[in-house]
Amino acid sequence: MLSKIVRTVANQLILFILIFGLYVIAHGQITPGGGFQGGAVIVSGVVMLLVAFSSKELKKSLRERVLSIMESTGALIFIILAFVGIGTAFFYNLLVGTPIFGHIPPIGPNPGDIWTGGVVPLMNLAVGIKVVAGLSAVVLALALFSSGEEVEE
Amino acid sequence: MASLIAQSPILIIAIPLAAAFLIPLIGMVSQKARNALVVVSLVFVAFLVFALARDISINGIHIYTLGATSPDLTIPTGFMVPVRIILEVDGMSVFFSIIWSIVSLAAAIYSLSHIASETGQTRFYTLLMLMVMGGFGLMYTGDLFNLFVFLEIASISGAALIAYRTKFADTQEGGFKYIVVSAIASLMVLFAIGLLYAQYNSLNIAYLAQVIQYTTLDKIALALFLIAFAMKTGMVPLHLWFPDAYSVAPASITGMLVITSHACMYAAFRICFTLYGGVINAPVVGWIIIAFGLLTMFVGVTMAVYQKDVMRFMSYHAISQLGYMWIGVGVGLAVLGNPQLLATFGRDAMSGGIFHILNHAMYKPLLFFTGGALFHYTGTRDLTKMGGLAHKMKWTTILYMIGTLSISGIPPLNGFSSKILIYESVYQFHPILTITGIIVSILTLASFTKAFHSAFMGAELPEYKRGKEVPRSMIIGMLILAAGIIFVTLFPSLVVDWAIHPAADALIDQSAYINAVTGAIP
Amino acid sequence: MKFILGSGYTFWNPLIWIIVFLVVMVMVYFFRRRGQKGYKKGTDQARIFLCGEEVPEAEQRHIRVGNIYWGFFETLKEYYNFILKPHTGIINDYILWFVVAIAITVIILLIAGLAK
Amino acid sequence: MRQVTGLIALIVLVAFLVWGVLPPTMRDFGYPPSDMDDYIIENAQEQTGNNNVVASVVFDYRGFDTLGEATILFTAVTGVLLLLRASKRRKESS
């Protein structure tokens, strides 16, 4: 539990970190970045909250149970997206050419289009959910354990 | 059914993975449903594995290209190099995956009551399914970097499972040693993969085997591959982590870890025979493997006689048994360039080594399970505190005797039928190998007799008067493996013809593996 | 289906072995039948005689693992002192062996390459 | 003794690694052989509809690796939460 100034600044700053992380996740198919990177950005915000407030404070809002549910859900979305194409082959990118995320960008240098990439943006989103939940669960668990209390069943 | 067979290589990997992702959600609802999911998915995977094995024995190598417009389209149309990740299943892979499916099913059933008194069972089963998936991927993939990824999956889940009983200090130490060793070995494997990619700009094993030239960099990469996988396998003098990790894990996990070390041995064979098979300096590498194998057999068994901790004692025996397989396959590698010698005794030696892998995968997990049953009954692993347990644990005693007779090569059990193949074929390569093998076999029998006497024989000790036989699911898990032992004992020639010779030929015949990828233009 | 496992020089057939084993068992039982008739359980002739000392209880008579094969280890003392030295249990030494093995293997492979 | 052995083996290994990555044995830095990668760079756009070629490699051409990578993260998180769990029945450490 740091000083009031730090806590207030962290409260304001977490919003921008969240927006930036979501931007990195959402534009993974046209700009550098993707699910892992954006998720790591968001988890850095979680770590900032962990430093500003104590781990016990943060535990009230971030439950282990919710985090593990989120993580399993993200992983399941990922593997289901991989299974969708199994009519052709596992991991077949079958959304290319369809209206959802299916636009084909002009070949060569172009100013990018958010509705491209087939299943890639959805996989980015699933991986982003998974990474956010997983890494914040790890950080929270380590902080709680080193502050004396153990993770519940 | 045909489409199921066509998709089975990826289903065998993806079904345990999906189950592992589902288990945390289901475990919150009900524990019975979770256990049922574990067992049912493993049974279904075992069924798929056997169906795939039958299909491969008929139609040859099975190819699955991930993400292509058709699973057989290994190379994009109008291009010469495989781009996507390819799963390639031949006789060797499917042989190992049969072992892995049986042992993982037995281990899962065994765990149901072995860890019933512990906390955190949901995550335990999640990691168990992830370990199963990692093992299957390691055996099926035809892509080097993908092999590294699955190696890491198996290692991390294994380390977390070794350290499962967190209330003891030694379990944490064993898990730490295992993960440090695995991380360093995997990083060296990755470095070697980078060395190969730098020269040939490909990661596909078949394509690399076609274009590889055995330059200096390839030699350094071969050494890194060989020693890294040998360390994961537990080859003397890199075996030191092996008993520390295996003796502290829950017994079901120890049984599975034995097969993961066999999977790393499979990766080493795949590298030596398939990737470098055309260009390798076979006698030199074969003699390196044989020398390490002799050391492994002898040091392992002599250390085992000395032990007083039952799981440690069995771990050292696992090390010494690995030496037989190294010697058998090493002799085959040493004469790989000479078709006449290969036909005379090389193929038999390799068949003996691979057959011994099958037998060892049956009786060593069985022995580890009985050791876990002793721990479950007495609460200790120390043999000096045990005695007279045969009065209470009748099933465990019988199963332990089956395992003991089998591991020490007493006829008619299956250990004998693989050892006789190894002895007679290896003798023509160099007699000292057979002599060492027989001495090691004698010492094995002696040490297991000692353990049997001190644990089961004698009058009933007062501290173990009350208490009853271990729960039923542990017995069932052990009986599955015992049934496998009896089957291999009664029909050795059947197993050799249907499973062992195809595996050995798949190792020897490098061109089939290559043509399956680079020759398959639809 | 055939049971014979041929390795080119000999064969191994579990059924024949089992049959021979059963025959030998029958013979052994036959010889045992012709043993002493005067043996009676529970009488003095079944008790252990230890030079007149009284015999300890069965629990104390159990030989613990530490005492088995004492002569074996006594004979091979030098070997075990030598072989137990590397088994330090320190993780750093494990990695040291790893590096040593890689170095030796690389040297052997490169020298063999030069010779070829 | 241990120090000497370790240093000698380490020096030998590092010498071989350094010798291996220097020009006579290793190709020049910046001029890689690139059949597979050229194919990916040319065809990534119309095959996967991605501007970001790395993303198309990560999620389409080598998507299975990424699945394994996500699995490894899942494994590590599960392992960490498993090892940091509260073990109810306390015993003395053996």
Next chain:
Amino acid sequence: MEHIPLNFPFLAAALLVGISFYIIIFKKNLIKLIMGIAMMASGVNLFLVALGYRAGGNAPIYTDVPEGPMVLPVPQALTLTSIVINVAVLALMLTIVIRIYRHTGSLDSEKSRKLKG
């Protein structure tokens, strides 16, 4: 920077691996051991990503890319995968080390050792 002589990035990667091996072999502190493994992972990742560099190449992303060659995308994907893998390994290692310290009260790989022989 058209042509870097003497493969300096590869050289740096090899030396990083060597230094981390020195740390892992000769430092008894478990945390330092883990630092050594992290350094080795960085060295291998540097080697992988340096394999993909093409002289004067741009990032392989077609969004408003200037004309010219592109660096190879596959090594970047491999490096991304390998970085995440090493993060996972380090997290698990640190967890086990915390447990070991709770049990034995020591971080020395020789004092905190219970399994031997």
